[in-house]
Amino acid sequence: MPDGFLGTRADLLLDLVILSLLLVVPVLLYSWSRVRRGNYGVHKALQLAVFVVLGSAVLAFELHMRQLGGIFEATKESTYAGTAVLNGWIYVHTAFSVSMALVWIIVVAGALYFFPNPPRPIKGSRAHRWMGRLGMLLALGAGVTAIPVYAYGFAY
Ligand code: HEM
Incomplete structure (x- = not known):
């Protein structure tokens, strides 16, 4: 797997996955604002697009993590490896x-x-x-908690 483009130890696929997880957040907030104004068609199209994009990213991520031997193996070079900080964020994000x-x-x-x-x-x-609403909040939570996992796992 080629190197990532965010300048950390994470490879290309991990950088693409974290980016898609973060880009989805404003799209979800927009979809939510549209549906509250009665724009049901826009809401449906956006939710289905996010479902397919995020679903593919998550599937690729899961397969890739298996190749890397799991998240703990993948982050073993971090200075935070084995600490409560990194492990805690991994469990919360999961x-x-x-x-x-x-x-x-x-x-x-x-x-x-x-x-x-x-x-x-x-x-x-x-x-x-x-x-x-629960699905929206969980997606926002998954997006936000991916940042500390990525940072403590691959940047430090
Ligand atoms: C995971 C995907 C989806 C999520 C997270 C989601 C989320 C939401 C939320 C939070 C609302 C309520 C907005 C509010 O009052 O605060 C809503 C309303 C609505 N959604 Fe979705 N939605 C999703 C997929 C879809 C799809 C695929 C369709 C159409 C086939 C759809 C059709 C609608 C309609 C018609 C309403 C208005 C319901 C009403 O006001 O009585 N949604 N959705």
């Missing part, structure tokens, strides 16, 4: 990421199944609104 993946799969599958095309609010929208 908790956000795993729960986000589960919630997103349920929200996207449910939305595609229950909302009409073109999308508009329906009787059972409440469940989507609450699960969707």
Whole structure:
């Protein structure tokens, strides 16, 4: 795997994954603002695009981590390797990421199944609104907590 472009020990794929996780955050906030103004079509298109892009990045990341022998092996050259700081961020970030993946799969599958095309609010929208808000917050949490994992794992 070629070197990354962010000037750390992380390789190209890890740099692409962290960048996509961060770029997704403003897109999600925009999608949220659109849906609150009744722009359901824009919201659907953006959420599906983010789902595909992020899903591919996460899949590539998981396969790559296996090749590298896991996150603890991949970050073993960090000065923070084995410390509570790095390990704590790894566990917090993993908790956000795993729960986000589960919630997103349920929200996207449910939305595609229950909302009409073109999308508009329906009787059972409440469940989507609450699960969707949870999914948005978990995605923001996964994006933000990826920064300390990357920094303590690959930059120091
Ligand atoms: C993981 C993907 C998705 C997330 C995280 C998400 C999130 C949200 C959130 C947070 C809201 C409520 C906004 C608010 O009142 O605060 C919402 C509303 C809505 N979403 Fe999604 N959404 C997703 C995918 C989709 C898809 C794929 C569709 C269409 C097929 C869709 C259609 C709608 C509609 C129609 C509403 C309005 C519901 C209402 O106001 O009663 N969403 N979504």
